[in-house]
Amino acid sequence: MILESEIWLALVVLLPLAGAILTFMAPRYAPQIGTVSGVIVFGAVVALTLAVVESDATRLTVGGWGAPLGIDLVADGLSTLMLLMTAVVGLAITAYAVGYFGESSAHKRAYFWPLWLFLWASMNALFLSGDVFNLYVTLELLSLAAVALTALVGQPAAVQAAMRYMLVGLAGSLMYLMGVAFLYAEIGVLDIMALASVSEATPPVFVSAALITAGLMMKTALFPLHFWLPPAHANAAAPVSALLSALVVKGSFYILLRLWLTVFAPLGDTFAPYVLSALGIGAIIWGSIQALRQPSIKLLVAYSTVAQLGYLFLLIPLLMDDGADRQAVLSGIVYFMIAHAMAKSAAFLSAGNILHALGNDRITSIIGMSRKMPLTITAFALAGISLVALPPSAGFIAKWLLLNEAIDGGQWLLVVVIIAGGLLAAGYVMRVVGPAFRQVADDQLAVANPVVPASMAWSALGLAILAIVLGFTGVYLLDVLDIGVVILTGGEA
Amino acid sequence: MIDLDTGTFYMLVGTVLFGIGFYGLIAYPHLLRKILAMNIMGIGVFMIFIAAAYGSGEGDPDPVPHALVITGIVVAVCATGLALSLAVQVQALTGSPKLDADKE
Amino acid sequence: MTWESFLPVAIVLSSMIPGLIIFWIPEKQSQWRTGVNLLGAVVKLVFIAIVMAGVWRGDTEYEARLSLLPDLDLVLRADGLGLLFVVLSGTLWLVTTIYAIGYLEHSHSRSRFFAFFSLCVSATMGIALAGNLFTFLIFYELLTICTYPLVIHNGTDEAMGGGRTYLAYTLTGGVALLVGVVWLSVIAGPVEFTDGGALGHVEGHVTALTVIFALFMIGTGVKAAIFPMHGWLPRAMVAPAPVSALLHAVAVVKAGAFGVSRIVIDVYGVDLAQSLNLLLPLLIAACTTVIVGSVLAVFQDDLKRRLAYSTVSQVSYVVMGVAIFGPIGAAGGLLHLVHQGVMKITLFFGAGAFAETLGVKKVSQMNGIGSRMPWTMAAFTVGALGMIGVPPVAGFISKWYLGTGAIAADVDWVVLVLLGSSLLNAIYFLPILYRAWFLPQIDEWPHEEPGPANWMLVAPPVVTAVAALLLGVFASADFSLLSWVELIIEREYMP
């Protein structure tokens, strides 16, 4: 029996939720249940994608309530791609976690699986939410799961980082909610499309835009509000770092993107997009500089995230500019999100392997390790290639799109920044890859015979390879993105 | 006296509460204070929703914000719970109810 | 996929697949590694031969296309110019592989080495067969990436430093190229390499086209080691000899020079380039490099460094040829693309063999080496004389075309540069020959391996030296390189 495409909308949220509950109830079998759930969720997302490709944008009114009180799930090209990105990274992280939480304490394992699947469910729900309040709820749930996962390691630094992350999450969500409240007070609807069709440039919308943008900026860790990210991402367990950096920050950015394309579209010709772009520039420079300074690999990778997130904001002015090819700009930004998700998760998982095998992740420890941990170092190097945006990689295609639009729009400052960011990235990636290739005698290695479980090594490598291979699939991805996206950027609503 | 209608008044109060909460969040290093400040912020937001439900005061109040506020309160309670447990852990692990960077 | 579209892909894959396989071959299974390597190299040559025959006849279009983004295709296409480079690198790959097997007999991480080595060759093939700027860019950067592990193969501080310099230069160059390519496609749409130039439909944009050209020249010039972007090359000489030989004498630097040719001939077209006044600055840059490289070479005692500076100088001959407006000069440049490769690889093979067999790394240690390693030194001598431009070694033929081309294009002063360069070449090569053949040996060799030199180290330079001789002696035979170059000029340069 072929299910109606709407059903998949519900299933991609419900399935991971069910998995979370099951793993919580049967902690002994959590890895097995988690793995199976991961595969099933992945399958469901693929099925949804196929359904969306076939029947264009899809909408499900849960329980038949309908707006304004009911919950509407909406899948268009953008959300489908986000779901797919989450599913791919999620599957790899699931595989990785099986090895990572294998023999270590049962306690961590017992909490990791339900929290992770719960996070996945809220992530999927977030991408499918059709109204601004549901976005708040899913965002908050996402934060809570992420915070709990951060604290999972239980070390003081991790708990402190989690606490800070918690406060950031709450403050950000509350600002967002405040913005929603203003919006509702002014317009009286919550559905995004409905808001988009009636929103105008009035003072309450201004206030709302400021609050929402500021709150989401902090949750997306846009410079200079990124202060919470490096400690949280660096101190969490490796699979958690990977999903925080690759996915969770994308959640809040997704909301930002979606709202600016619709509800706040009337504010597109103000200075606001330029402020975002300027902060993006700051992020690229500052994040890269910090990445060049960090003594440990995970911190380095975390600061790399700070830098890379800057790229997402860089071209917002063009995205909001009627004169530019907005569709192409959006393609570039989305492609960048996806490329970054693959590369960054691969980098964090490799860093996790190094930490696992060597007992620490200091850069000095990996001297000469390319011989001993070839898969891991290769994974990191490949991920690095995508982060630096060297061809042929997804990062390269993304940067190509961004660069193309920047040049087309005559934004030469942005061209310079994009380029400089790439070179700086090369600098910090080489800080890891270079020493790994150094040749030293066995007795000078940090650990003579490092051991990494196969599932960990391969899931990192798999994601890294994907970060390269996705460079060849641009046409398909962008075809998917085009579904229903006319409404977003065409201003025809 | 400035003549304020009820809706606008509550909206202002909500905004002020949000501001106070925000100040509390950033000004006091003690985690418990921060969590409480967060709750005050939340209450401020809810207040605005209620004010929005009130609208101009004529006709029936809009039911939607009420539903939202209830949902919001549930979420806030969950969050507060998690935050408190983390704060306890911080205290237990570091011996201080403050984050490192906030200690002067 | 049709047979015609499969072949260009096959030429690229026939070294990429062996490369990827070799990664997984355990360190000690050297027979397997050798087998896979040689098999790939031979299979590639077969594919190349088939394609060459078709292109020569001119009745078959070998093209494969993969769409990466709307309006952005990955295109591999075999044409005369591309095949010139393909044949050069394909043939020399086989020779170098044999050499490398002998050279690295006792080295560590051989699987890694040979794997990246093969990948580099694939990247070079991709550069040669790229059908548009985008594809060129992709393989160009791929080459940068795959070469890095080879440069730092020894893993010493010096090697790491060399690798860092290498990356710093090439990545910066790549960035310039990237901006240029993007910018040009914004102005002109997707740019396919077209005989006679691809920008015929573009009107105006004079400033932009000029700046883009400059960006291209920076991008390709870094790899071609055009002064003052040559700094990486001598420092990259810390790499093992086969790397210096194939990659830094042939693949990498030639990729740059080849890129210059592609851009001038098939993107801008000589006429447009000339009318935008782009060729003269390029010519001046090339001539400066020729002289500066030679002058610096004179002062080097380290043999490989001397050869590296010589490469800096010689590769710019190719650029010079392309920058001389007219078919004769262009022919000279393209001829030198091949000639320099064959001669310089001979020299590097020689240098590597001296280092590996006797531990001789400096010019000042080479006294009497001619009687100890006569075959290798004889090959080295042929290469060196060719570099100076002594007939009948191939180098003479290309210099001849460059010279006559320069006069035909009314840039007579270029002849002076050729003269100066020949003199300088003589200044830094002849003393080596003199020491080797006429001076008695000083004490003992620094690090002598007992017994005769490994044949795998001796045969390759002899083969390439003979090739360098034959290329010169039979320059105007029926199926010679020269006739191929003339075919290119006729079809692509001024169609």
Next chain:
Amino acid sequence: MTFYEILLVVAWLLPLAVGLWQIARPAHMLRYAPYTAVPALVAALAVPLDTSFELSWLLLGATLQLDAMGQAFLLFTATLWLVSGVVGMAYLQKDANRPRFFGYYMLAMSGNFGLIIAGDMLSYYLWFAVMSFASYGLVVHTGAEFARRAGSVYIQLVVIGEVLLFAALVMIASDNGSLLLPDASDATISTLAAVLVFISFGLKAGVIVLHVWLPLAHPAAPVPASAVLSGAMIKAGLLGWMRFLQPAEFALEWGEFLIMAGLLSAFYGALVGVWQHDPKAVLAYSSISQMGLITVGAGASLLLPPESQPLALSAVMLYALHHGLAKGALFLGVGLIGTSRAMVGLLFVPALALAGLPLTSGAVAKAELKYAAESLPPVWKDSLEMLLPLAAIGTTLLMARFLHLMWTRATGEKVPHPIIRAGVLATIVVGLIVMPIWSQASDALQKSLEPEKLWVALWPILAGTVIALGYGVLSRGMPALKDFTIAAGDVLYPLEALIHGLLGGLVAVKKGVEAVADAIFVWAQRALQPSEAQKETAVALELRLRNWTTAGSWLLGLALVFLLAVWLGG
């Protein structure tokens, strides 16, 4: 391919093939080495004139030919290579490096033959190069300090010559679109190209100032090598001039220039040569001087009206032939040092022939030269009539010096190797026999025997002899005069000093550039590389951001900025 064509190819390639083999496999075919010149000799005698054929696949298309000039050159060249080779085998009998020597010997021989039968400029260039580079091996053969120094000077000038010739060829080819030698005569050669051709071949021919390598290299090489260097290879420069700069398109000034350069060389060679103490150096200077006279002939041929030009050219060829054989015999004769005076006495024959004693080849050649000079414009005719005898006096003095030096070294301690003796004899005899046959063709012999010519030929020799004897008597009482010498290479030393100065300047410039570059590099590194303080500041600033008060202020501030941005930017 006809038989004669094959013969030409064999004549030219056999020495090359055997020579390469010789270098690769020492001592394998050593004993046959000299005889690789035989096919060339046969070819010179047998191949019909004006045979010409193309090898289109070779280089950029090569042509081989044998014309009258080529035949004459091939004849004496092949003879000389053959005889010197045979003598050399004996001379170097105990030399361990003999195989290497003959390897280079054959390569140079092949080059020499190749350039003679080359029908196009590129082939000429190629074989000229082969010969020049290969003979480096001959010059430095002994490995002595002196030889190495000579070799170094030699090779530097060879390279310069090659390079200049290359430039000239490139220009000629571009202007004319053809490389064939006969075409060069129909075409116009730009003045610059002509100057380059003059210099590059002048280096080989030893024209004054360009001669500096010659007095070093010829004496430094072993005897058989000196013989071919001075007798055969030096003529390649001359042949080059004649091949490349044919009269038809040549301006008068060039003829005058060549005559003046030739005369200068002739006198200069004699003036410096007489102060040498090494018999071979004396001979080398004599070569310079004699080549000067031949250059005069070449110059004269340009000044002559077209109908008289063949006469001048045949005079030049005759002179070249004569000088080649005579000088070859003298150089080989140096191998007789230490033998009896009777042996050394044998050398009087070629010496007197060089001086132009009637009935010798020298007299014939000189007569022909003078005969040609008679058709010159009056100014030149008169000057040459006056100056040529003076040159003959110079030659006589040189020969006297040479014979004196040999005479004093004739200690009689050694019995000459029979082959060496035979070789010297053979060269003399061939010279004596071949010359008349040749000169018969142009009536030169008769001309040289006319009474007034006899006296003209004779008096300079007598005068020279008197001066030499007078000097001998004078110097006996004056040791200072006896020991006076001019270092072989003469103006080389100031030239070298000059070049070293220039090079020193270059090095200084390079150092300066490097210093500046270093300074910039250091500066850039410092500018790009943040200082420790800056690094710490960056890290500290980053940590500072984590403070909630700071972060919260940023958040609030940014929210306000946004509010302003949307509010104001309507």
